[in-house]
Structure formats: structure tokens, C-alpha cells
Amino acid sequence: MLPHSYHKDYSLALLTDFYQITMSDGFIKSGIENKEAVFHLSFRKRPFNGGFTITAGLETLIRYLENFRFDDSDIAYLASLRGNDGRPMFEESFFKYLSDMKFSCDVDAVPEGNVVFPYEPLIRIQGPLIQCQLLESPLLNLINFSSLIATKAARVCIAAQGEPVLEFGLRRAQGIDGALTASRSAYIGGCESTSNVLAGKLFGIPVRGTHSHSWVMAFDDELESFMQFAKCQPSNSIFLVDTYDTIEGVAKAIEAGKWLKQQGKSMIGIRLDSGDLAYLSIKAREMLDEAGLKEVKIVASNELDETIISELKRQGATINLWGVGTKLVTGDNQPALDGVYKLSAIRDRGGDWNYKLKLSEQIVKVSNPGILQVRRFYAKQEYIADAIYDINLEPKDDVVIIDPLDSTRQKLLKKDLNYKDLLVPVFRQGKRVYEPPPLKEVRQTTQRELNLFHTGVKRFIHPHQYVVGMEKTLYDLKLNLIKSIRSRTSNFYKVSARENP
Helix, strand or coil: CCCCCCCCCCCCCCCCCHHHHHHHHHHHHHCCCCCEEEEEEEECCCHHHCCCEECCCHHHHHHHHHCCCCCHHHHHHHHCCECCCCCECCCHHHHHHHHHCCCCCEEEECCCCCEECCCCCCEEEEEEHHHHHHCHHHHHHHHHHHHHHHHHHHHHHHHHCCCCEEECCHHHCCHHHHHHHHHHHHHHHCCCEECCHHHHHHHCCCECCCCCHHHHHCCCCHHHHHHHHHHHCCCCCEEECCCCCHHHHHHHHHHHHHHHHHCCCCCCEEEECCCCHHHHHHHHHHHHHHCCCCCCEEEECCCCCHHHHHHHHHCCCCCCEEEECHHHHCCCCCCCCCEEEEEEEEECCCCCCEECCCCCCCHHHCCCCCCEEEEEEEECCEEEEEEEEEHHHCCCCCEEEEECCEEEEEEEECCCCEEEECCEEEEECCEECCCCCCHHHHHHHHHHHHHCCCHHHHCCCCCCCCEEEEEHHHHHHHHHHHHHHHHHHHHHHHHHHHHCC
16 A cells, blocks of 8 residues: 555655566567557456455555656665676666656556456556566556455445444554555445544544453443443443453443433444354343433444354344454455456557467466457446457447357347446556546445446355456457467477477
8 A cells, every 4th residue: 555645755666576677677688678568457266256356456556657766776776686696687778777767658447446357457558568567566466455355345345234344454454554455445345434543544534443352451340441431432432341241241331321321422332342243232232222222333343254244144133333354354265366467469669569368278367368448238227248358349239248268158249238448548658647536436436336236246155157258359369369379389399399309
């Protein structure tokens, strides 16, 4: 995460993998550094075995690209590196190139808060080969984790069925950057607030919190601790009731709640952080209602995720707010979104495009060639299917899409269907042409877009697979390119075998 204190006086150009640097040096020495290239960022597998993914991280990426440059300290560090012969790894001409380089690429991206699927390009970048290559690792770093956590948050919020979800993950997050990124992404995914005060300051996310067990333990009596908190925080009184005995804790919280009512204030709620949350919430609700505190909310925490929340609801738990921490901010059971960044086209300036793809023994790892866009078709306020197409081969009539992993799965999309293209211009020749919307609007986009998909896509167990395919012309182009590459590779091996019997 690039906090708001990050500005043009601080370089993050070395936030990259070393091979990006060595390849860039090689491009210059080979004289191809300024060939025009197109790369796409996409991912291959649905995270959490779910039916959808939420895009996030674009605004952070925009700030990174606006300030992309190599400063004197970067050059000094690279100059200090030595090869295995003890000599400098790079020459002065390379350092001069990096020092003089200005970001000049075109960037198109799917705006944050949109729903996307495997193989669809989330970002398309076009420009000098060396610049596109240097940006591989930072682009993946800034988009992968953000999108993963936004997706997890959306799943948790779906499980909560409209009840507020509070992101409580700071203490378990992966460092400062991980915590800030997770808080921002969780808000995009639908969380109502965060406990992370710095995230509240930087991003304008509402902050919420109660008190910890140490507050209760600091006093000789549990009731005294509640009464003191009520006096100190009369407009923010949520009492943690499970420090000693939960039912007794609820009874004492009720006394504090009644006192607040006499002062013209209201107890917001109680928090359950251990034990059988379904049973305890039902019992607590009965006690609160009998005491005339029907408006008081029940907050639950304790290693929650979408599966546990769904099960608690099935058991009739009377929980109103959900505090979700570790399993949200760490992307529990899904350590990373498997984002990839692949070259798909290259040419001499002003020449014809030479389309490229990466082959693999695994069909899932074969990349797509071309200069790609995603077209989403819809009817009657519901999305129907997505077509990945080449902008130089834009479909004009009916569209046939083909599953890139199974050519027998095809779908005809009639030309009279409504549609929208997902990738929008963000940079043109290095200049930003897109204004990121406020974070609150991004959060609203997530909810609006999810509502336009069939319920089955949002199911946690064996979700419906939304239809995504390659437009037929592009698919045929890809097959022909694969055949051509394999033909050349096969001939190479045949020659090698004859020469080396």
C-alpha cells in the first residue's frame, strides 16, 4: 500500500524483481528496448473456489505510475551490484537510460469494485518494451493482494446478508502495508468499517471499536469496568462480556445499559468473542429484550469467516454485527491471487503487430495473444456472459465465444444484446486521463455489480460458473499461432536429433 505520505520525492522504482532489471539491461544491449509492446495482467483460478473476483488496487497503482522514476539513490544501489567476476554488473549507459526515462505508456484497466473472472485482462499496458517489463512485478504486487482481500470481504458480507461487517484484522495482518491494503480492500468488498485508525485517516473509512479484555481485567469488578467505560464513552458503549462468564457478563452489561438509559444515552451493544456464539447470542437476546433493551445490538467476533457466519445464521444466531479479522485480512486458505503478466504483442514503431503467446504443457498456463478487451453482455438487469476480444478484431454482429479450456463449450450472443466494455483508459502516453472515484463510490460499485449477477455465481459451495469465453476470431487466431509455434519447435527438435544421434 502506498500511503498518502508517499509522493514524488520518494522513489519506489526498485519495488521490482531483479530479473526485470537484468532483462531491461539486456533489451538495451540488444537494441530492442523501444519496441512497442503490449502486456496484460490477468489471473487463472477463482480465489476461494468461489464464483467471482472483485478488482481492487487500481488507485494505488495509479499513484505508483504517476511517480515512476529512478532517482540517484536507485542508481547508486544498482551501481554497487557485482557479478560473479567481481566487476560491476551494469554499465554507465544503462544508468543514464534509467535516469532519463519518463513513463510514457498507455494503460487501460477495469475500475475497482468490478466483478471479474479468470483469463480476463484486468490491466492492459502498451508502450516501450523496457517500461512494460520493468512494471511487471509492481503491477502484480499492487493488484493481486488488493483484489484477493476485496473478494474475501465480499464473500463475508454476502454471508452476513446485509448486516454490517466490521474489519478487525490489524493485529493479525501481514505488516503495516498488508494491514492498510487489507483495510482499504475490505471496505471495497463491502465491510462497513475498520478498527485500523490509520486506515480511517488515510482512506476515510469509518472506524469502530469496543474495548478489550484488559479493560475489564484492569478493574476489580466486571460491572465496575462496564460502568466506567459507559461514563468515559457514553456514545460508544459496546461491552465485551466474555472475560469471565458470558451470561453473567451480559447481566452486568444490562445494568450498565440501564444506567446509560437513565442518563439519556443508549448502549450500542455487547460483544461475544468466544464460546458457542449461536447459543450465547440467543440467550443474550432474550436477556436484553426482557430488560427492555431491544434496540441493543449483539456483536460477534472470534475467527469468523463466510462459512462460520453462514452456519451461525443457519443455527438461528441473533447476531447483528460481525467483527471479522484474521481470516479476512490474510485471505485465509487462499494465500495469493494467482495473477500473471504476459507479453501478448510486439512491433517496431509504426510497424505491424507480431502477436505472442506463452505455451505450456498445461492448457491453463497458455496465455492469450493480441490487444485485448472484455465485453460484458446483459439483458433485463442481469449479466449474461463476457467475451474476450482483440480490439483490432472488434466484433460487429453476433458474437460466438469459446471456453479457452474446452472448445466444445460455446455460446452465441446476439448482436441486439446490450453490452459494455470493461477496460477503460487510465493513462495515455504516460499522462493520467482517469479520475479514480471516491472510495465510498467504489464500495457502492461492488454492491451494485454483484447484484447484477445470478445468485448462483455468489454461492460458496459449487458456485455457478459465469460464462466467459474468447471471441471466435481471436480463439482461431490463438489456435493458429499455437500450431505455428509448435511446428517451429518440432522442426528444431527434429534437426537437433539428427545432428546429435
